[in-house]
Amino acid sequence: MSSVVPQSRSGHRVLVTGGASGLGLALVRAYCARGARVLAVDLADERPTAVPDAAVYRRLDVRAQQDWDAALAWVREEWGGLDLLYNNAGVATGGRIDVESMADWERVIDVNLLGVVRGCQTFTPLLKEQGSGHIVNTASLAGLIHGPGMSSYNATKAGVVALSETLHFELLPFGIRVSVVCPAFFRTNLHQSFQGKDEEFEQSGTRLITTAKLSADDIAARVVKGVEAGKHIILTDRLGRTSYWTKRLARPVYDRAASRGAHRIAARAEKAAQR
Template sequence: MPPPSPGPRRVLVTGGASGLGAALAAQYAGRGDDVLVTDLAAHADVPAGARYQRLDVTSETDWTAALERVRDECGGLDVLVNNAGVAAGGRIDLLDTAHWRRVLDVNVLGAVHGCRTFVPLFKEQGAGHLVNVASVAGLVHPPAMTSYSAGKAAVVALSESLRAELAPHGIDVSVVCPSFFRTNLAASLRGEDPLVEQVATRLITRAPLGADEVAARVVSAVDARRFLVLPDRAGRLAAWTKRLARPLYDRHMSAAGRRIHRAGQHPTRDTAEETA
């Protein structure tokens, strides 16, 4: 199917006050799309021409309010970007039930609420595009990232199922699976496992791509109606290694698990460097 014809579109971005969400909002607003930016804060700076609304993705009431605003002010919606999420990492014996509830409530049910809220509108319109931001951790599953990987894998599965379910209604679905890129996502880490969180922070801050570069690639892929969006080389390499060279993938993951174990048993001054 060819890409849609150019022209202003109505776009809602969750988690749009910072990081990848802000970069995506800027990409869409910069080309003249009608963008509603949402986030947890009562107020936030948004790109010129965009609007803002507070939205807690775990609140059905907030989602209903966003739908009402979209209907009243925009007359509909073309692209819903379920981007809001929290970073998480840690060895499973250090993660309590509250940690799992927080991660799954935001990273999984946040996307589910968005889809449930706007799919009826998309069906009425006979068109629409769901963009669910997952992670390469939804496709490959490193050690000491159980809650994050499980949540992002659920978002990939949700997207794949919806792709087949909604295609007869003219609704497109994309799932975005980046690897580490430079953003403020590490700020949502809670300190449950300092060793693993130090590693994640190091990988985020040293990543070769920034949020703006990833956002530009995501918008281009969504324009092309691509389902699986792997915007960076590291993510593509990891996903294809698991699929085509499984023994190599398994050896790599086992080695990573052993490095984390050694670092936990014999902490060094730079455990992030040792385990990354």
């Protein structure tokens, strides 16, 4: 049985899904700056110009097992192993339960939840062979705090949190660490992946993302620090920490806040219906 030890900042072999934009791109930049060998994967067939020259780029659709198998084969052949797997790719979704379609549910589950499952399942045998490695799954504060009007997104991110906790214990005897990242809103292009029917909710979500104080680079720096510290749950901002501990330690306060949010959503929806 291998012991789990902190990894050095340089010399990492790092794979980041969703690595051409948003938090994924910020993580790619952060690790390239640390001298790591980085494989950025995303949906574009050709290398996006935003990806740093120091990183390798490959196309990978997290919904396609054949793409995962190809990435594993590349990592084995080119690097002989992997130190950090960032299951980061995801899409934004949300809407009221009676408005959002089943097609929207199926899409977000396939990307946000099963995309992470595929990554973990594909690379765990390699990490077990090594007796080392670190899996970092990007969830969201929505995986811990389940506000109204976001049932599909909340469900997938809560699933990522549950998966990560399960694997944290399951893989520990093999020398493999698992962390889950749970940021609140930060400035990124995530809102561009909204495709649902609940336009009223999506407009609110877009405002929260585009007006957030923290950038993707801010979040990436905090994620890297949390990973290097060996944290299992990485809360990247004050809102996340406050909300998380309020729910755990002051549940009536949390319930009142969530209820007020639900009434605001209902009032906006009624107003929109009257236009």
